[in-house]
Amino acid sequence: MLRAPNQLWIFFLLALMALFQPMELKSAPPTKAKKSAIKAPAKPAPTKTAPVSPPPVPVVEPPATPGPPATVSAPTVVEEQKTPPPGKVKKYSRAQVSFEIMGQGFVYSLYGSYRFFRSIALNLGVAHMSYNEVEVLEVPISLSVLFGKKASFLEILSGVTFNLFTENMGSANAAAKFASSPSVPTVGVGYRYWEEDKHGFHFRSMLYGFFTQTTLVPWVGVSLGCTF
Numbered sequence: 611m612l613r614a615p616n617q618l619w620i621f622f623l624l625a626l627m628a629l630f631q632p633m634e635l636k637s638a639p640p641t642k643a644k645k646s647a648i649k650a651p652a653k654p655a656p657t658k659t660a661p662v663s664p665p666p667v668p669v670v671e672p673p674a675t676p677g678p679p680a681t682v683s684a685p686t687v688v689e690e691q692k693t694p695p696p697g698k699v700k701k702y703s704r705a706q707v708s709f710e711i712m713g714q715g716f717v718y719s720l721y722g723s724y725r726f727f728r729s730i731a732l733n734l735g736v737a738h739m740s741y742n743e744v745e746v747l748e749v750p751i752s753l754s755v756l757f758g759k760k761a762s763f764l765e766i767l768s769g770v771t772f773n774l775f776t777e778n779m780g781s782a783n784a785a786a787k788f789a790s791s792p793s794v795p796t797v798g799v800g801y802r803y804w805e806e807d808k809h810g811f812h813f814r815s816m817l818y819g820f821f822t823q824t825t826l827v828p829w830v831g832v833s834l835g836c837t838f
Contacts, residue, residue: 702728702806703837710735713831714750714771714796714818716788721750721833729756733769739789746789747774752796761805767798767816787822795821798831810837 707722714721714735721735730753737748752769771794788794800816818829 703804703808703810705838706804706812706835707838708812708814708833708835710814710831710833712829713816713833714752714769714798715739715748716771716785716820716829719748719750723754725756729763730754731756733767737771739773739785741785741789744789748772749774750796752798754802756802756804761803761810763802763804765798765800765802765814765816767796767800767818769796770794771796771820787824787827788820791822797821805837808838812837 702725704725705722707720710719710721713719714733715737717737717739719735719737721733723731723733725731733750733752733754735750737750739746739748748771750769750771752767754765754767756763756765758764773789773792773794796818798816798818800814803811803813805811812833812835814831814833816831816833818831820827820829
């Protein structure tokens, strides 16, 4: 008795469920799924980039054809001429007067010299000679070439000595031969000291050779004087 009502109740519930199930299906239309409110992440804005230029193309030059080797000329050295400043030109003594013992006047002479250039001098003198009561006036003239620097020179001389009021003395000695000749060619070589400053010292020592009428007579001479 107790089991029947329970079965009926269960049956009744199942019938109700069967009746209301299709109604719910018709009355309740299918609901559409709502769109999700979650927004998609925003796309990053495109960044503007500067245009990239292509790398330069290297230019390949053709190899140069080797030419003839260049000749390098040696540098020319120009020697500078050292010219003295204006107003300071080095001057030298041009004239001198000396007394010569023996020398071109044979016994003695008083002579002077004048330099046209530093190395060329003209010599002119006067002398007197007496032999066997014969008076002879002599005029020695010569030209000297000087080799050296400053005041010391090697001198080479060539000239002639003119004898005035001469006569044949009839003797064979050197003095007679010298005095008997109207002109005696003369050569000489020696040392001369000629200071460049004016009013300086002058010295000369010479070895002479006199060409007389028949022979060569060797002779010497020493002179002292001063410059002008």
